[in-house]
Amino acid sequence: xxLPVAFFGVFFAYPVAAIVSRGxxxxxxxxxxxxxxxxxxxxIRHVLWFTTWQALASTALTLLLALPAAYVFxxxxxxxxxxxxxxxxxxxxxxxxxxxxxxxxxxxxxxxLDELWGVRLDTTVWAILLAHVFFNYAVVVRTVGGLWxxxxxxQEEAARMLGASxxxxxxxxxxxxLAPAVAAATLMVxxxxxxxxxxxxxxxxxxxxxxxxEIYRQTSEIFDLSTAAVLTLVQFVAVAAILAVxxxxxxxxxxxxxxxxxxxxxxxxxxxGQWALLAGVLVTVVVLLLLPLAVLVQRSLDAPDFAYYRAxxxxxxxxxxxxxxxAIGNSLEYxxxxxxxxxxxxxxxxxxxxxxxxxxxxxxxxxxxxxxLGVSAVTVGFGFLIALxxxxxxxxxxxxxxxLAQALVGVPFVVRTMLPVLRAxxxxxxxxxxxxxxxxxxxxxxxDLPMVRRALLVAAGFAFAVSLGEFGATVFIAxxxxxxxxVAVARLLGRAGELNYGQAMALSTxxxxxxxxxxxxxxxxxxxxxxEF
Amino acid sequence: xxxxLERATVxxxxxxxxxxxxxxxxxxxxxxxxxxxxxxKSTLLRAVAGLQPLDAGxxxxxxxxxxxxxxxxxxxxxxxxDHQLFPQRDVGGNVAFGLRMHGTPKRQQEExxxxxxxxxxxPGAARRAxxxxxxxxxxxxxxxxxxxxxxxxxxxxxxxxxxxxSLRERLVVELRExxxxxxxxxxxxxxxxxxxxALADRVVxxxxxRIAQSGSPLEVWQRPADAFVARFxxxxxxxxxxxxxxxxDTPWGKVPVPAGSPQGTRTLLVRPAGVRLVGVDxxxxxxxxxxxxxxxxxxxxxxxxxxxRLEAACALRRAPEVGETVGVAFDPSExxxxx
Numbered sequence: 001x002x003l004p005v006a007f008f009g010v011f012f013a014y015p016v017a018a019i020v021s022r023g024x025x026x027x028x029x030x031x032x033x034x035x036x037x038x039x040x041x042x043x044i045r046h047v048l049w050f051t052t053w054q055a056l057a058s059t060a061l062t063l064l065l066a067l068p069a070a071y072v073f074x075x076x077x078x079x080x081x082x083x084x085x086x087x088x089x090x091x092x093x094x095x096x097x098x099x100x101x102x103x104x105x106x107x108x109x110x111x112x113l114d115e116l117w118g119v120r121l122d123t124t125v126w127a128i129l130l131a132h133v134f135f136n137y138a139v140v141v142r143t144v145g146g147l148w149x150x151x152x153x154x155q156e157e158a159a160r161m162l163g164a165s166x167x168x169x170x171x172x173x174x175x176x177x178l179a180p181a182v183a184a185a186t187l188m189v190x191x192x193x194x195x196x197x198x199x200x201x202x203x204x205x206x207x208x209x210x211x212x213x214e215i216y217r218q219t220s221e222i223f224d225l226s227t228a229a230v231l232t233l234v235q236f237v238a239v240a241a242i243l244a245v246x247x248x249x250x251x252x253x254x255x256x257x258x259x260x261x262x263x264x265x266x267x268x269x270x271x272x273g274q275w276a277l278l279a280g281v282l283v284t285v286v287v288l289l290l291l292p293l294a295v296l297v298q299r300s301l302d303a304p305d306f307a308y309y310r311a312x313x314x315x316x317x318x319x320x321x322x323x324x325x326x327a328i329g330n331s332l333e334y335x336x337x338x339x340x341x342x343x344x345x346x347x348x349x350x351x352x353x354x355x356x357x358x359x360x361x362x363x364x365x366x367x368x369x370x371x372x373l374g375v376s377a378v379t380v381g382f383g384f385l386i387a388l389x390x391x392x393x394x395x396x397x398x399x400x401x402x403x404l405a406q407a408l409v410g411v412p413f414v415v416r417t418m419l420p421v422l423r424a425x426x427x428x429x430x431x432x433x434x435x436x437x438x439x440x441x442x443x444x445x446x447x448d449l450p451m452v453r454r455a456l457l458v459a460a461g462f463a464f465a466v467s468l469g470e471f472g473a474t475v476f477i478a479x480x481x482x483x484x485x486x487v488a489v490a491r492l493l494g495r496a497g498e499l500n501y502g503q504a505m506a507l508s509t510x511x512x513x514x515x516x517x518x519x520x521x522x523x524x525x526x527x528x529x530x531x532e533f
Numbered sequence: 534x535x536x537x538l539e540r541a542t543v544x545x546x547x548x549x550x551x552x553x554x555x556x557x558x559x560x561x562x563x564x565x566x567x568x569x570x571x572x573x574k575s576t577l578l579r580a581v582a583g584l585q586p587l588d589a590g591x592x593x594x595x596x597x598x599x600x601x602x603x604x605x606x607x608x609x610x611x612x613x614x615d616h617q618l619f620p621q622r623d624v625g626g627n628v629a630f631g632l633r634m635h636g637t638p639k640r641q642q643e644e645x646x647x648x649x650x651x652x653x654x655x656p657g658a659a660r661r662a663x664x665x666x667x668x669x670x671x672x673x674x675x676x677x678x679x680x681x682x683x684x685x686x687x688x689x690x691x692x693x694x695x696x697x698x699s700l701r702e703r704l705v706v707e708l709r710e711x712x713x714x715x716x717x718x719x720x721x722x723x724x725x726x727x728x729x730x731a732l733a734d735r736v737v738x739x740x741x742x743r744i745a746q747s748g749s750p751l752e753v754w755q756r757p758a759d760a761f762v763a764r765f766x767x768x769x770x771x772x773x774x775x776x777x778x779x780x781x782d783t784p785w786g787k788v789p790v791p792a793g794s795p796q797g798t799r800t801l802l803v804r805p806a807g808v809r810l811v812g813v814d815x816x817x818x819x820x821x822x823x824x825x826x827x828x829x830x831x832x833x834x835x836x837x838x839x840x841x842r843l844e845a846a847c848a849l850r851r852a853p854e855v856g857e858t859v860g861v862a863f864d865p866s867e868x869x870x871x872x
Contacts, residue, residue, distance in 0.1 A: 428613050431604070431613075432613055433619075434584070435582050435584070435609060435611040436631035437605045437606075437608070442634065443605075446619075446630070450621045
């Protein structure tokens with residue numbers, strides 16, 4: 001417990017506090033008046049308004065498109081279901097930069113729709129909304145569908161026998177059981193879209209800006225730290241509120257539902273209506289999830305002899321000091337280091353949270369661990385630069401800075417994946433081992449570890465994918481001669497010229513493949529008890 | 534004494550689940566704690582095992598106070614209600630677990646596992662997966678696992694609770710024989726009186742965290758200590774009565790009691806066998822409300838005009854039909870005035 005708390009104190013709370021105080025504390029006096037000044041500016045209010053409504057719209061659209069899919073995955077058995085489930089999840093672990101690039105290739109200038117029908121969406125909000133749906137589709141399908149598949153269909157049958165119509169039985173029995181999962185998924189999607197950075201940065205152009213993008217603009221382009229600090233605080237409060245509600249719904253979801261093995265509740269679709277629903281979901285998945293990725297790959301190959309890929313290896317006329325291909329190596333090294341940190345910290349935190357004598361403080365830590373998911377990654381990255389550059393913590397020049405920042409985002413995933421599994425280990429199994437003479441440490445090694453080994457691997461995989469794609473913080477602290485993949489993609493996109501654009505597509509494709517492979521490996525390891533992501 | 538509990542008390546949020554329990558178990562004794570669910574009997578085991586800290590009182594093993602001794606250093610065996618076999622280990626791995634924890638050499642482990650699997654009637658099952666075992670086999674493996682490290686005291690929590698009836702009756706006999714042969718000291722808890730009476734040298738009846746009665750199975754069965762114990766053992770003909778010499782005044786009228794019964798306002802227990810059916814005019818008039826077949830006899834539920842129901846045990850052939858009116862007389866040898 002001490003180690004995770006220290007980790008979050010030093011590498012999360014301290015940098016964030018440092019940057020907020022840098023912005024609001026002038027000559028030792030707190031300038032809280034700045035709060036109202038900043039919030040009074042019309043362009044800032046515009047950003048706040050846009051952040052909120054695009055998050056609401058994205059969430060609504062995601063639910064609309066993904067809930068039918070959750071039902072299809074939960075209740076229908078059809079060939080290729082396993083593969084499809086993995087495919088649907090790929091976008092979630094994709095770096096936001098790749099998602100942005102893929103949609104740019106689909107609906108942007110010179111994109112597929114532009115070529116075919118002259119339609120461009122990259123100047124409209126639709127590109128952002130669709131990209132958000134793309135990204136969060138899996139959150140709803142997995143969270144809601146996962147629970148739905150485990151609900152006992154006989155509960156509905158019992159309601160039918162008592163005289164309820166099919167619709168009524170669903171509304172009275174299934175919906176209430178499902179509601180907490182829907183609420184939790186909704187809040188997660190809202191959180192992710194509310195703090196969206198990479199997608200909006202690439203697709204939003206000059207017109208659309210979320211809080212997170214604005215924080216980035218204020219810190220790195222306008223150098224207005226006090227405005228950035230105010231915005232960070234605003235986002236912090238909003239995220240904390242969302243997480244508080246989320247923690248509450250999660251707790252409600254853990255209330256006793258009678259769950260059954262997911263594999264026994266699915267059957268083949270019956271009747272035209274159900275087949276049409278299945279077909280509709282498949283079409284949505286193809287158009288919304290597969291098409292952007294396919295276009296991305298196609299664009300990256302849109303020059304003879306893999307020219308864009310070959311260009312990645314040369315270092316002349318480049319935006320970097322090194323050939324872009326080196327970003328792959330950098331990214332992998334950083335991601336591995338970040339994964340190790342995240343698994344150790346997250347594993348310890350999850351173990352501490354599972355203890356039955358965990359007090360209120362420890363349980364509160366559960367919610368706090370989620371904060372890095374929502375708190376401005378840009379702030380964390382910039383905070384690292386400001387706070388960790390002087391003794392005793394002068395880490396600015398060391399390579400460990402990037403993995404540390406990436407691990408911050410990985411830890412919540414590790415905790416969320418490990419917690420349900422650790423909680424599912426029967427306490428009396430541990431007691432049985434203790435009575436047979438096993439010391440507490442031995443109990444952990446002999447009872448807990450064998451049961452959570454798979455979950456641990458899944459958690460590591462998620463942490464790896466998330467670290468690989470982390471952009472908001474890394475963009476600040478990655479050194480120019482050691483860019484990571486997402487940073488390299490963003491820089492290439494920021495340059496004019498076809499070769500740069502093509503190279504961005506090629507690098508994104510590579511990044512996508514690495515993430516997809518990591519995920520597919522995980523999918524084979526996954527058990528149905530491995531958490532909510 | 535091998536195990537002594539002195540004023541052992543455990544409170545869950547103000548409610549005393551164990552309320553000043555005194556209990557002693559001698560070496561080689563088989564003691565069964567009997568009580569309805571929620572009477573604190575499982576908490577008693579957990580307190581002895583060191584899984585549940587005491588709020589007051591002491592647990593003494595071999596004369597040593599166990600306060601501060603963690604569960605894994607108490608050298609006790611505990612068989613859990615639903616066995617709690619380790620799912621990722623095979624049968625042999627489960628049985629050998631305690632031996633490994635105590636650092637027994639590998640060769641001896643294997644030997645002991647074989648010996649125990651023979652003992653519980655599962656020879657050669659060491660490599661089987663625990664998921665593939667039937668309920669009865671799991672129970673045997675759990676027993677072998679608990680016995681393997683040669684615990685000073687073996688504790689059983691509802692040892693046969695989840696098994697079906699015929700298996701349960703067979704296993705009770707096997708367990709009784711086994712414990713007798715090995716000389717194991719056993720502290721078991723159960724809510725099933727049949728199980729307790731069949732298994733134990735001594736039965737301890739618990740109620741609301743306190744000990745209501747302690748004695749040999751025969752003593753407890755013949756002379757329940759109070760109305761609660763009597764009702765818990767399945768006797769329903771329990772009423773308040775005022776006893777004067779060899780007669781008791783009850784809602785059922787004057788009832789004869791054995792000579793030498795305690796006098797005054799008492800609780801009276803009439804065993805079903807002591808309720809005799811006689812001619813309508815020769816005794817208490819009752820209507821037959823229900824009858825249930827009990828294998829060796831028929832339990833007849835009789836409704837007197839304004840008194841509590843009576844249960845009578847009738848021979849199979851002579852049981853009256855539902856709705857018939859009968860007369861009831863009482864046999865003093867089957868009537869007990871409780872203290």
